[in-house]
Amino acid sequence: MKPAKDIPDSYKSPSLRRWRVMETLSHRGAVKRHVYGHDITNDTARVSTSIKEFDRESMTITTHSGSIYKLLGAPGHSRGGTIAWKVWCSNNDIHAEKDVTREYFDIDKLFSNGSTNDVIPK
Incomplete structure (x- = not known):
């Protein structure tokens, strides 16, 4: 593995x-959250280390390792990202997982003003 300064x-x-x-539960009982998807900067699938902080205004996630992930557009499903996630889970003692994406970006809230009618406010 490369030293961090060489990355x-x-x-x-x-x-x-x-x-x-995703929120994970390890066999040891540790609960952590991670982001995964298609890294367009490096054209590869990525899984983050555990999330330390989320900035909704800039749509960035800072991880405990110090990486800063910029989330582009709406959430979705990346075939490569999903494969990387499954491999990461099997390599990291993950007992259970839960998709918590809507806590970070909820498309329904984005286009809703909280009312029950379909009228878009002017």
């Missing part, structure tokens, strides 16, 4: 599209 900056600040946020 290119583009790997420390990836931009993800078709991303998901």
